[in-house]
Amino acid sequence: MIDAHRQAFKEEAxxxxxxxxxxxxxxxEVPDDKETxxxxxxxxxxxxxxxxxxxxxxxxxxxxxVETVFDLVRNDKIPVTKQLINLTLSARDQIxxxxxxxxxxxxxxxxxxxALILELKKLLPQTGEDDFTPVSATKAPFQPQGNLLTxxxxxxxxxxxxxxxxxxxxxxAELSDLGACRPIAQLSGIPVLEEFQPESCYVHWDIILTTAxxxxxxxxxxxxxxxxxxxxxxxxxxxxIETEGDYKxxxxxxxxxxxxxxxxxxxxxxxxxxxGELAVATGLAKPDDVQSALVEQQCVKEVRQExxxxxxxxxxxxxxxxxxxxxxxxxxxxxxxxxxxLSQTAMSKRDAELVNIAEEVExxxxxxxxxxxxxxxxxxxxTFSKFKRLVRDLSNELGKEIExxxxxxxxxxxxxxxxxxxxxxxxxxxxxxxxGIESPAERISAGKPSQGTVHLAAVHSGDSVxxxxxxxxxxxxxxxxxxxxxEKGLIQATAELSDKEIYAQIFAPGFSxxxxxxxxxxxxxxxxxxxxxxxxxRGTIDINSTRGVGTTITVKIPLTLAIIESLLVKIGADxxxxxxxxxxxxxELTREQVEDSHGRNLANVRGHLIPYVPLxxxxxxxxxxxxxxxxxxxxxxxxxxxxxxxNVIGEHQTVIKSLGRAYKNVEGxxxxxxxxxxxxxxxxxxxxxxxxxxxxxxx
Amino acid sequence: MGKxxxxxxxxxxxxxxxxxxxxxxxxxxxxxxxxxxxxxKLSSSKVDMIITDLNMPNxxxxxxxxxxxxxxxxxxxxxxxxxxxxxxxKKAEGKAAGATGWIVKPFKxxxxxxVVKKVLG
Numbered sequence: 035m036i037d038a039h040r041q042a043f044k045e046e047a048x049x050x051x052x053x054x055x056x057x058x059x060x061x062x063e064v065p066d067d068k069e070t071x072x073x074x075x076x077x078x079x080x081x082x083x084x085x086x087x088x089x090x091x092x093x094x095x096x097x098x099x100v101e102t103v104f105d106l107v108r109n110d111k112i113p114v115t116k117q118l119i120n121l122t123l124s125a126r127d128q129i130x131x132x133x134x135x136x137x138x139x140x141x142x143x144x145x146x147x148x149a150l151i152l153e154l155k156k157l158l159p160q161t162g163e164d165d166f167t168p169v170s171a172t173k174a175p176f177q178p179q180g181n182l183l184t185x186x187x188x189x190x191x192x193x194x195x196x197x198x199x200x201x202x203x204x205x206x207a208e209l210s211d212l213g214a215c216r217p218i219a220q221l222s223g224i225p226v227l228e229e230f231q232p233e234s235c236y237v238h239w240d241i242i243l244t245t246a247x248x249x250x251x252x253x254x255x256x257x258x259x260x261x262x263x264x265x266x267x268x269x270x271x272x273x274x275i276e277t278e279g280d281y282k283x284x285x286x287x288x289x290x291x292x293x294x295x296x297x298x299x300x301x302x303x304x305x306x307x308x309x310g311e312l313a314v315a316t317g318l319a320k321p322d323d324v325q326s327a328l329v330e331q332q333c334v335k336e337v338r339q340e341x342x343x344x345x346x347x348x349x350x351x352x353x354x355x356x357x358x359x360x361x362x363x364x365x366x367x368x369x370x371x372x373x374x375x376l377s378q379t380a381m382s383k384r385d386a387e388l389v390n391i392a393e394e395v396e397x398x399x400x401x402x403x404x405x406x407x408x409x410x411x412x413x414x415x416x417t418f419s420k421f422k423r424l425v426r427d428l429s430n431e432l433g434k435e436i437e438x439x440x441x442x443x444x445x446x447x448x449x450x451x452x453x454x455x456x457x458x459x460x461x462x463x464x465x466x467x468x469x470g471i472e473s474p475a476e477r478i479s480a481g482k483p484s485q486g487t488v489h490l491a492a493v494h495s496g497d498s499v500x501x502x503x504x505x506x507x508x509x510x511x512x513x514x515x516x517x518x519x520x521e522k523g524l525i526q527a528t529a530e531l532s533d534k535e536i537y538a539q540i541f542a543p544g545f546s547x548x549x550x551x552x553x554x555x556x557x558x559x560x561x562x563x564x565x566x567x568x569x570x571x572r573g574t575i576d577i578n579s580t581r582g583v584g585t586t587i588t589v590k591i592p593l594t595l596a597i598i599e600s601l602l603v604k605i606g607a608d609x610x611x612x613x614x615x616x617x618x619x620x621x622e623l624t625r626e627q628v629e630d631s632h633g634r635n636l637a638n639v640r641g642h643l644i645p646y647v648p649l650x651x652x653x654x655x656x657x658x659x660x661x662x663x664x665x666x667x668x669x670x671x672x673x674x675x676x677x678x679x680x681n682v683i684g685e686h687q688t689v690i691k692s693l694g695r696a697y698k699n700v701e702g703x704x705x706x707x708x709x710x711x712x713x714x715x716x717x718x719x720x721x722x723x724x725x726x727x728x729x730x731x732x733x
Numbered sequence: 734m735g736k737x738x739x740x741x742x743x744x745x746x747x748x749x750x751x752x753x754x755x756x757x758x759x760x761x762x763x764x765x766x767x768x769x770x771x772x773x774k775l776s777s778s779k780v781d782m783i784i785t786d787l788n789m790p791n792x793x794x795x796x797x798x799x800x801x802x803x804x805x806x807x808x809x810x811x812x813x814x815x816x817x818x819x820x821x822x823k824k825a826e827g828k829a830a831g832a833t834g835w836i837v838k839p840f841k842x843x844x845x846x847x848v849v850k851k852v853l854g
Contacts (some may be wrong), residue, residue: 043746076788082745086839199811199833204854256836
């Protein structure tokens with residue numbers, strides 16, 4: 035391939051050399067013809083430019099000298115003389131000789147080239163001894179440094195930045211590739227609507243970036259806009275451990291940035307109130323500026339804190355057997371239960387002193403709970419490295435080129451969750467490699483790079499962790515899945531389903547669209563097992579796929595299994611809890627609504643029909659329901675189902691207890707918890723109840 | 734759908750190299766031999782980015798950039814010019830005409846891809 039390029043270059047170069055000769059001879063006839071001078075220049079320019087790209091560095095270097103002279107001719111700095119034409123013609127012969135020699139391999143006379151250059155240089159005006167140092171826009175900016183530096187970057191794009199095809203957000207995205215990046219958009223420059231030009235940029239950004247890369251890397255990001263935009267980049271934390279004490283006061287930051295003057299700061303300070311509020315109130319600083327300075331303060335504080343923690347880490351970590359930790363978490367669970375009882379008792383006794391104590395205990399036990407659970411947290415990265423090996427081995431076996439990238443390896447999850455997550459993730463990655471990524475030949479014909487990518491990412495989201503597996507393979511075949519699901523009787527042939535609902539079919543037992551069974555996958559055992567394992571972790575799976583572009587499978591897992599936030603509800607005399615993470619909203623269900631729906635369990639919620647499960651009937655609880663019941667609407671994998679209960683009591687910290695051997699296989703219930711008054715509430719297994727409802731709906 | 738990049742250069746070997754490198758990285762390529770040809774092709778096909786040489790017969794790079802920016806479809810797309818180190822004034826002229834960035838010749842394929850990724854996102 036490289037040879038083909040070289041050959042193409044040489045053919046072209048010979049043409050150019052011939053063209054050069056004709057033009058030079060023409061120039062001799064008409065010495066000041068601009069057009070001809072331009073032709074001479076372009077020919078040399080192209081030989082030089084392409085020569086270096088295809089490995090003819092000697093030709094490029096030599097031609098560069100000649101071109102420099104002609105650049106001056108072109109700009110009327112030196113005249114076209116007989117001598118110049120003679121020299122250039124000799125130079126042209128030299129270039130041709132150099133081209134020839136690259137074929138035959140016989141060396142060219144270097145001294146001739148050197149002599150020519152010397153002669154040509156004599157023609158240059160004495161003032162301009164140009165010393166060209168090639169500067170490349172894309173020089174490798176990587177400068178590994180031990181310390182993390184924190185920079186403050188003020189990026190003020192020119193108002194007409196969009197006119198040059200530059201997207202400022204892409205620059206900020208590029209910055210965030212360098213390290214932890216916190217951009218603060220400054221909106222104070224946006225004018226009122228009448229004066230607003232939609233094609234202008236009124237926003238500027240203050241960006242706090244913590245990175246191990248040098249300032250060069252940051253400047254490289256802004257290299258194309260540096261001339262027109264205001265980019266100020268300062269180190270605000272140099273990463274040295276010796277930095278003691280707190281970061282600068284807000285006022286000092288604003289002064290340093292030039293947002294206010296030092297006198298103004300002193301004036302404000304003398305008023306002795308919170309600086310930020312005062313600076314804004316007196317109109318000396320804009321709210322945006324203060325906000326941005328506050329973020330900077332916060333960022334640097336965090337960076338320094340982390341560093342101290344890391345330092346502390348290295349000295350004082352101890353190894354503790356896992357079962358000791360489990361015992362601790364169990365005890366904390368008991369404590370939380372007892373504390374709930376204490377609070378309830380204190381409230382009912384109406385004893386102010388006791389309520390005080392109960393509140394104190396509540397605060398402490400919540401803190402203790404968080405700490406205890408934190409101890410069991412491990413970074414998920416340990417399993418990521420295992421997957422790398424898996425990808426490598428599998429792709430070799432299947433003859434595919436696959437690269438695995440990971441992100442968020444430092445995301446922490448409960449130890450037991452990580453262990454139980456291993457198998458489902460292996461299944462999902464196998465699937466991506468086997469079904470998702472195409473063979474190199476197929477990929478190339480589809481216009482993709484021959485190497486496929488599997489990207490594994492973990493990120494915190496509220497009280498859950500999102501783990502996503504993204505491949506850039508063929509994507510799911512919606513029609514094939516649909517056909518298969520119809521064939522298996524999972525869905526009606528006429529059913530109108532969204533993409534998500536169709537994709538969800540791949541989790542049905544015995545489902546596989548693979549035409550051929552490979553040693554890796556295709557037997558259709560797997561995805562349903564994955565689904566069950568994730569359900570057991572109280573997690574959910576979400577699929578996104580675009581045909582020909584790739585598939586993303588996102589697994590959402592609660593941070594911990596021991597204690598969850600839940601919603602406490604009542605049916606008759608019994609209490610039940612639903613995991614709060616699955617609950618969407620609660621609506622009322624009146625007796626008239628039930629009668630209106632003609633025996634079908636569907637509720638109209640703001641125009642959407644939502645199926646519901648009357649739990650009273652489901653669990654065979656006797657007695658009459660109240661006139662107004664409550665529907666708790668839950669959402670699992672994009673499917674919304676309501677559960678009808680008598681009463682919604684409220685949020686509850688639920689310490690999960692397993693049901694013991696005898697009740698382990700009870701369907702619809704995933705565990706139990708002890709309430710403040712000592713009674714037991716069952717934890718509803720929402721995904722299972724949903725499936726049950728779906729089944730009975732079809733039957 | 735791959736993004737479409739137009740490469741404009743009077744040198745066939747540069748065009749070949751640019752277009753080979755881009756195709757290898759999953760982009761679709763439209764080739765044009767000079768500014769005039771480029772503008773003509775721009776009016777009939779949609780491109781996501783333009784990479785253009787500056788020194789070309791018929792219509793040079795600056796002219797192409799100005800012409801492209803006048804087309805509604807090309808008003809905001811990235812346009813990268815290929816320059817040599819001795820053309821600092823040209824660089825400024827190109828920027829004024831609306832170029833997004835530049836690549837200094839000679840360049841290696843990786844450098845080209847770095848810049849394309851930078852401006853195209």
